[in-house]
Amino acid sequence: MFLAACMLASCGRTDDKPAVSGLSKMICDESFQNIMDDEIEVFEYQYPKSHVLSRYMGESAAFDSLMDGTVDLIITYRELTSQQREYLKSKSRAYRCRKIAIDGLAIIVNNENDIDELTMNDLKDIFTGASQRWGQVYPTKLKNDSILIIFDGNGTGALHYIQDKFNDGKQLSVKYFAQGSTEDVFKAVESHKNALGIVGVSWLSPNLDAVATTIDQRVEALSQNTPPPENTFTDRIKVMKIRDDDKLEAYKPYQAYLYDGSYPLFRIIYAIDASPVGSPYHDFFAFLTGVIGQKIILQTGIVPASVPIRMVELQ
Numbered sequence: 287m288f289l290a291a292c293m294l295a296s297c298g299r300t301d302d303k304p305a306v307s308g309l310s311k312m313i314c315d316e317s318f319q320n321i322m323d324d325e326i327e328v329f330e331y332q333y334p335k336s337h338v339l340s341r342y343m344g345e346s347a348a349f350d351s352l353m354d355g356t357v358d359l360i361i362t363y364r365e366l367t368s369q370q371r372e373y374l375k376s377k378s379r380a381y382r383c384r385k386i387a388i389d390g391l392a393i394i395v396n397n398e399n400d401i402d403e404l405t406m407n408d409l410k411d412i413f414t415g416a417s418q419r420w421g422q423v424y425p426t427k428l429k430n431d432s433i434l435i436i437f438d439g440n441g442t443g444a445l446h447y448i449q450d451k452f453n454d455g456k457q458l459s460v461k462y463f464a465q466g467s468t469e470d471v472f473k474a475v476e477s478h479k480n481a482l483g484i485v486g487v488s489w490l491s492p493n494l495d496a497v498a499t500t501i502d503q504r505v506e507a508l509s510q511n512t513p514p515p516e517n518t519f520t521d522r523i524k525v526m527k528i529r530d531d532d533k534l535e536a537y538k539p540y541q542a543y544l545y546d547g548s549y550p551l552f553r554i555i556y557a558i559d560a561s562p563v564g565s566p567y568h569d570f571f572a573f574l575t576g577v578i579g580q581k582i583i584l585q586t587g588i589v590p591a592s593v594p595i596r597m598v599e600l601q
Contacts, residue, residue: 308566311339313348314361315443317468317486318389318555321586322361328508328582329573331501344441356378358561359571363389363443363553374560381560386574388589390487390539391444391551393526394472398479400426403527403536406550412482412587413452417461418481432481435462436471436500444484446555475523483523488586490519508581545589 290580292468313374314322319342326338341357348360365383366374374381393404401424404412408424411417412433421429435444449455468489475483488576519525519538529536543549557574561567573579580590 297300309337310566311357312359313341314343315345345443346441359559359567379560385591386557387555387583390544392539394483394523396479405529407531412453434481436474438468438484440464491587
């Protein structure tokens with residue numbers, strides 16, 4: 287009877303109903319900070335006895351902290367390598383890794399830039415140094431201006447992605463500037479007409495409605511089957527269309543084009559949990575991968591891993 291009662295209790299529990307209260311420490315890649323702040327706010331509101339202490343830093347630092355046991359939960363754009371898995375195994379640390387979203391990297395430029403789209407080959411030339419002036423990319427009024435490449439920092443997921451995509455995983459030999467945050471990338475691009483910035487897509491369309499609503503209203507809205515807001519991008523900068531070299535059409539990083547792969551600069555976001563069984567970390571991990579956690583991601587303009595995307599074709 288006791289076992290049967292336990293089984294019934296287990297069946298009645300949903301993924302995002304934590305059973306354990308306590309403190310969880312987490313490190314997240316900097317370019318995912320705005321989404322994770324929303325996740326933590328809603329989680330702590332729903333479960334006031336559970337708290338998440340978050341730190342935002344580069345991807346390399348996040349993995350280092352997971353390996354040395356400083357934290358047991360990280361949010362990153364890479365899975366564990368075989369060496370990292372073996373190391374955790376040698377320390378008797380079980381882990382689980384789950385895809386929580388499909389994100390994209392946006393290429394942003396100053397509003398004075400008169401180029402509207404770039405090909406993947408154009409980007410390769412820029413990031414390998416083959417094209418160092420805008421005039422080497424396209425005929426443009428900025429033809430004599432050097433291309434000022436701006437990242438959110440050294441060791442971040444955005445930098446690693448560009449290295450993997452365009453430089454065979456090796457460090458970029460071309461000169462670039464690493465800012466302290468994504469917001470600093472926006473400010474630099476706004477201030478320099480020759481700038482090219484790389485930011486996560488979720489930073490392009492902040493949910494301004496969330497600022498005007500209370501946390502109670504936000505949680506209530508998340509519990510309803512309401513469609514996500516229409517994608518809109520900030521007018522502080524210009525968002526470039528990107529085209530695969532073998533395709534005729536270029537795309538901006540709208541949610542639908544991330545979902546179907548038309549926008550080529552997409553990447554997977556993973557939650558990696560190496561905490562002991564029954565710890566508070568498991569509760570937040572379950573929340574991120576559960577219905578409400580995935581709906582929060584849906585509202586930000588990127589693609590959740592497990593909530594269906596509604597595609598609407600306009601006639």
